Amino acid sequence: MNFEAYNPTRLVFGAGSLAKLGEIASKYGKKALIVTGGNSVKRSGVFDRAMESLKAAGVSAVECSGIEPNPRITSVKRGADIARKENCDVVIALGGGSAMDASKVIAAAALYDGDPWNLIAHGQENWAIPTQALPVITVPTLAATGSEMNCGAVISNDETKVKSFVSTECLFPKVALVDPELTLTVPKDQTAYGVCDIITHVTEGYFNGVDGTPIQDRFAEGVIINAIEWGKKAVADGTDLEARAQVQWASIVALNGWVQAGVHMVPPVHMIEHALSAHHDITHGAGLAIVNPAWMRFAAKSRPERFAQFAQRVFGLTPDGKDDLTLAMEGINAYVLFLKEIGCPTTLAEVGIGDELFEQYAKDAALVVHDEEGNLLGRPPMNEKDIVEVLRTAL
Amino acid sequence: MNFEAYNPTRLVFGAGSLAKLGEIASKYGKKALIVTGGNSVKRSGVFDRAMESLKAAGVSAVECSGIEPNPRITSVKRGADIARKENCDVVIALGGGSAMDASKVIAAAALYDGDPWNLIAHGQENWAIPTQALPVITVPTLAATGSEMNCGAVISNDETKVKSFVSTECLFPKVALVDPELTLTVPKDQTAYGVCDIITHVTEGYFNGVDGTPIQDRFAEGVIINAIEWGKKAVADGTDLEARAQVQWASIVALNGWVQAGVHMVPPVHMIEHALSAHHDITHGAGLAIVNPAWMRFAAKSRPERFAQFAQRVFGLTPDGKDDLTLAMEGINAYVLFLKEIGCPTTLAEVGIGDELFEQYAKDAALVVHDEEGNLLGRPPMNEKDIVEVLRTAL
Numbered sequence: 196m197n198f199e200a201y202n203p204t205r206l207v208f209g210a211g212s213l214a215k216l217g218e219i220a221s222k223y224g225k226k227a228l229i230v231t232g233g234n235s236v237k238r239s240g241v242f243d244r245a246m247e248s249l250k251a252a253g254v255s256a257v258e259c260s261g262i263e264p265n266p267r268i269t270s271v272k273r274g275a276d277i278a279r280k281e282n283c284d285v286v287i288a289l290g291g292g293s294a295m296d297a298s299k300v301i302a303a304a305a306l307y308d309g310d311p312w313n314l315i316a317h318g319q320e321n322w323a324i325p326t327q328a329l330p331v332i333t334v335p336t337l338a339a340t341g342s343e344m345n346c347g348a349v350i351s352n353d354e355t356k357v358k359s360f361v362s363t364e365c366l367f368p369k370v371a372l373v374d375p376e377l378t379l380t381v382p383k384d385q386t387a388y389g390v391c392d393i394i395t396h397v398t399e400g401y402f403n404g405v406d407g408t409p410i411q412d413r414f415a416e417g418v419i420i421n422a423i424e425w426g427k428k429a430v431a432d433g434t435d436l437e438a439r440a441q442v443q444w445a446s447i448v449a450l451n452g453w454v455q456a457g458v459h460m461v462p463p464v465h466m467i468e469h470a471l472s473a474h475h476d477i478t479h480g481a482g483l484a485i486v487n488p489a490w491m492r493f494a495a496k497s498r499p500e501r502f503a504q505f506a507q508r509v510f511g512l513t514p515d516g517k518d519d520l521t522l523a524m525e526g527i528n529a530y531v532l533f534l535k536e537i538g539c540p541t542t543l544a545e546v547g548i549g550d551e552l553f554e555q556y557a558k559d560a561a562l563v564v565h566d567e568e569g570n571l572l573g574r575p576p577m578n579e580k581d582i583v584e585v586l587r588t589a590l
Numbered sequence: 591m592n593f594e595a596y597n598p599t600r601l602v603f604g605a606g607s608l609a610k611l612g613e614i615a616s617k618y619g620k621k622a623l624i625v626t627g628g629n630s631v632k633r634s635g636v637f638d639r640a641m642e643s644l645k646a647a648g649v650s651a652v653e654c655s656g657i658e659p660n661p662r663i664t665s666v667k668r669g670a671d672i673a674r675k676e677n678c679d680v681v682i683a684l685g686g687g688s689a690m691d692a693s694k695v696i697a698a699a700a701l702y703d704g705d706p707w708n709l710i711a712h713g714q715e716n717w718a719i720p721t722q723a724l725p726v727i728t729v730p731t732l733a734a735t736g737s738e739m740n741c742g743a744v745i746s747n748d749e750t751k752v753k754s755f756v757s758t759e760c761l762f763p764k765v766a767l768v769d770p771e772l773t774l775t776v777p778k779d780q781t782a783y784g785v786c787d788i789i790t791h792v793t794e795g796y797f798n799g800v801d802g803t804p805i806q807d808r809f810a811e812g813v814i815i816n817a818i819e820w821g822k823k824a825v826a827d828g829t830d831l832e833a834r835a836q837v838q839w840a841s842i843v844a845l846n847g848w849v850q851a852g853v854h855m856v857p858p859v860h861m862i863e864h865a866l867s868a869h870h871d872i873t874h875g876a877g878l879a880i881v882n883p884a885w886m887r888f889a890a891k892s893r894p895e896r897f898a899q900f901a902q903r904v905f906g907l908t909p910d911g912k913d914d915l916t917l918a919m920e921g922i923n924a925y926v927l928f929l930k931e932i933g934c935p936t937t938l939a940e941v942g943i944g945d946e947l948f949e950q951y952a953k954d955a956a957l958v959v960h961d962e963e964g965n966l967l968g969r970p971p972m973n974e975k976d977i978v979e980v981l982r983t984a985l
Contacts, residue, residue: 196770196835197604208852209592356829375591381652407832410816417808424804435801440591446853453701453848456605457839 196198196407198458203231204344205370206447207435210436212374216245216287216334217252219370223330227256230274230298232264232290236336239380244288245334252327256282259301262290263480265351265358265472266297268312275311278329288333288368292340292392292479295333296348299366302328302409315350316563317359324363328548331368336377338429339389339480341396341450343371351473358473359563373447375440383430387537388480390426390442394419395464395483396449402501403493403573404458414454416508418445421511421535430537464490467582470559477546484539485546489589495523497575502526543589550590557582591802595851597738600765601842605831607769611640611729612647613934614657614765618725619679622651625669625693627685631731634775635958640684652676657685660746660753660867660874661692662889663707663825670699670706673724683728683763687735687787687874690728691743694761697723710745711958712754719758726763731772733824733838734784734875738766738844753868754958768842770835778825782932783875785821785837789814790859790878791828791844797851797889797896798968809849811903812838818904818928825932856959858968859885860979865954872941879934880941883926884984890918892970897921938984945985952977 207215220227227249229242235241249256259274278286281336286305288298303309303325304380313323333343342348347362381389401415422445428438448454467490468482495502499519506512516523531541540546557579561571570576577585601958615622622644624637631637644651654669673681680699683693698720699706708718708799728738737743742757776784796810813912818839823833841848862885863877890897894914901907901921907916935941952974956966965971972980 197607198601200601200603201599204596206593206595206851208595212592372729409819409836410812410843413812413815414809417805417812420808421805441804444591448805456601 196359196457198457200452202344202452203362204368204451206344206373207370208373208444210374210376210440212372213241213244213334213377214248215253216372217248217250218333218582219372220249220254220285220287220332221252223332223369223487225254226283227254227285227287228274228278228281228283228301229256229287229289230262230301231257231258231260231514232262232294235380236289241377245287256287262294262297262501264293265476266293267351267353268315269353271297271300271304271311271350272575274301275317278305279419282363283329285330288331289336291335291337292342293525295335295340296350298331298333299328299346299348299368300350300361302331303366305329306321312320312352315359315361316551317352317357318562325361325365326480329366331366332370332372333368334372334374334377335443337381337385337389338378338446339392339437341393341446343373344447349469355475357559357562358469371447373443375436375443378439378443379434379436381433382537383433384476386430386433387426387539388478388484389446390422390537391484391534391539392480393422393442393446393449395487397454398487399462399464400455400458400460401505402491403463404460408458411454411456411458412504413478418449418454419509422449426537450527455464461572463564463571463577466560466564466571467556467585470556471548473559474552474556475546475548481540481546484534484541485589486585487545488534488541489585491527491530491586492524492588494574494583495520499523550587553583553586554579556586591852593852593854595847596759597739597762597847599846599847600764601739601768602765603768603918605769605840607767608636608639608729608772608802609893611641611727611767612643612649613682614767615644615649615682615727616647618727620649621676621678621903622649622655622680622682623669623673623676623678623696624651624682624684625657625689625696626653626663627657627689630775631684636731636772637684640682652678657689657692659688660871661688662746662748664748666692666695666699666706666745669696675698678724680725680727681697681740683726684731686730686732687737690730690735690737691745693726693728694723694741694743694763695745695756697726698761700724707747710754710756712750713957714749720756720760723760726761727765727767728763729767729769729772730838732776732780732784733834734787736788736841738763738768739842739846744864746796752954752957753864766842768785768838770831773834773838774829774831776828778828779933780824780873781825782821782830782934783826783873783879784841785932786818786879786929786934787875788817788837788841788844790882792849793882793886794857794859795850795855796900797886798858799850799855803853804979806849806851806853807899813844814904816840817844821932856967858959858966858972860875861955861959861966862951862980863899865951866943868954869951870941870943876941878934879929879936880938880984881980883922883929883936884924884980886925887919887983888980889969890915890922890977894918896980938981945982948978949974950982951981
């Protein structure tokens with residue numbers, strides 16, 4: 196257990212807290228760039244309420260709209276150009292993970308003279324890791340990525356079909372303004388994909404961290420148990436504010452560094468999913484619902500006792516004389532049943548992906564997070580053949 | 591669930607990390623005030639190692655030693671005077687909770703012209719809550735108070751026999767440098783009192799927070815389960831570095847705001863214990879071992895289902911048709927058994943406290959944290975008669 200933990204983002208959480216946006220933003224400047232995705236924030240009235248709050252606090256705003264579900268580096272460039280041209284002091288992300296991730300990189304790119312793609316890890320020798328950024332305020336409208344309270348961002352390059360990440364301290368949002376009311380209108384399928392994303396953030400560390408982290412284990416299990424319980428409720432009734440609040444809270448703690456402190460996690464499932472969604476415009480959470488169980492079945496073989504613990508503590512399954520691997524597989528089956536119950540796809544066929552590009556995905560997945568032999572980091576490390584094997588079981 | 595969460599302290603955790611002190615301190619200045627308690631850091635060689643690390647990094651240091659186990663405002667004044675006279679840039683706490691708490695208030699008092707006692711809550715009308723402080727680095731040598739990574743401090747006034755607190759953002763340490771090796775020499779009794787302190791920080795929020803915090807419940811239970819498991823090991827064998835590291839980590843998460851985020855905790859047990867240890871020089875953790883079970887038996891009567899959950903999830907007890915209150919009491923009994931097993935006192939008689947000043951303690955306990963009628967805040971709120979009743983059951 197040797198590690199650092201640091202997260203200076205101020206979290207302001209609660210139903211109705213959107214009304215505080217102007218007051219909060221005014222601490223960081225006079226002019227804001229508001230980064231949004233599709234039209235849902237306009238239709239729901241959230242955009243107008245945000246603008247009113249800013250106006251009342253004397254903060255003017257320009258918009259960078261149309262951030263894609265898998266945000267592209269071209270959109271980051273566009274946003275950074277607006278921020279510079281309009282002399283914006285602060286970047287406000289109003290949307291899901293894509294708007295938040297784009298906002299962080301826009302905030303860094305606005306203060307960086309080179310090509311913004313240099314800021315993103317993609318196997319280049321001289322990765323220009325950002326050292327400064329405009330202040331960012333995140334206002335999530337979806338409970339999923341946890342991007343609201345961490346310093347990571349995932350960006351896609353449509354030209355090279357590479358989807359990769361950056362994670363560095365200057366990208367921590369100053370404030371995460373989290374109002375679960377904003378998620379009340381999220382459709383059932385996106386709600387479910389969000390829940391799957393939340394759970395996968397936790398399972399990555401739980402299954403791919405170091406040994407000897409029993410407190411973090413309990414934290415992780417607690418988040419998963421509640422994401423399952425309240426996720427079902429939020430999918431069943433989108434207007435259930437308590438369920439929405441619990442899922443939103445789970446999304447934050449799943450990836451703000453608390454559950455993973457000292458775990459030294461690596462995220463093989465995310466790396467494989469990124470390779471898929473760089474080539475196919477599937478929702479990240481849906482991709483995870485397909486890849487994670489397939490990966491779990493593969494990984495359980497080399498560490499059945501860990502997956503048996505998952506089966507017992509998360510799903511309340513009992514050993515009853517079974518060996519660890521049998522119990523482990525029962526736990527994974529229970530997880531797949533849950534994913535199906537909330538309407539997630541669990542096979543590649545369901546999202547129309549075949550095996551044509553498996554070799555390419557396997558190569559892309561190990562592009563950045565790999566060991567000296569080029570194996571994708573994780574427990575166990577995976578070579579390209581392993582990744583193809585996992586994908587094949589997900590067909 | 592409406593709340594804010596914020597903790598900008600950088601945690602550097604791990605065996606051997608004391609060697610990083612100089613490098614870390616040099617980021618905050620050229621001259622440090624080192625605040626220490628008794629002679630244990632000298633005897634153990636920790637003080638010399640800290641000085642060497644500082645020297646190697648070009649940081650000079652002056653010392654403020656002799657901070658009492660229940661740190662006094664007179665010591666804070668003394669430390670602030672040294673810091674001012676010697677133009678210290680940074681305050682380094684090297685010791686247990688008392689050195690850390692004193693350091694925070696010294697750091698604020700060094701930049702405050704009035705009487706430092708004004709900075710501490712004690713029922714005064716114009717509480718001078720600190721707004722600025724010198725940077726503080728905490729280096730705990732005991733796993734107990736959690737002061738290393740939070741913005742709170744508890745200070746005693748020997749003249750007025752009042753022990754009270756301050757908690758405000760400018761008192762967050764810049765860095766918590768936590769090296770579990772430094773706790774290897776802590777004696778059995780102090781180790782046990784520390785474990786009791788850790789658990790009580792968590793139970794305060796668990797039993798006195800708002801309803802509807804299921805994720806935080808799991809976090810709290812996870813900390814308690816592990817503090818019990820690893821606490822026993824650390825008491826049994828003080829040289830067990832893994833046990834020391836787990837207990838140290840439990841102490842941090844028990845009171846750095848993660849477990850309590852959104853819980854809106856109030857700490858009635860701490861308030862009652864502070865009233866005791868203001869009049870008697872007992873170790874805070876030992877006082878908590880006495881007061882907490884007595885308080886739990888009192889509070890369980892008004893919310894048995896909550897204490898039944900504690901019995902089930904922490905101690906694995908099963909309802910088997912019992913009513914909640916019966917199960918609750920069994921859980922509290924299990925907790926008392928654990929306290930006895932690690933050698934904590936669980937009655938006032940064991941520490942030589944009688945009932946002579948019960949009325950006074952009851953009055954002191956509700957001095958700051960009270961409702962409009964003067965009741966000590968908690969679930970349930972307690973009037974002076976209630977507090978006396980709890981103390982009487984602890985005789």
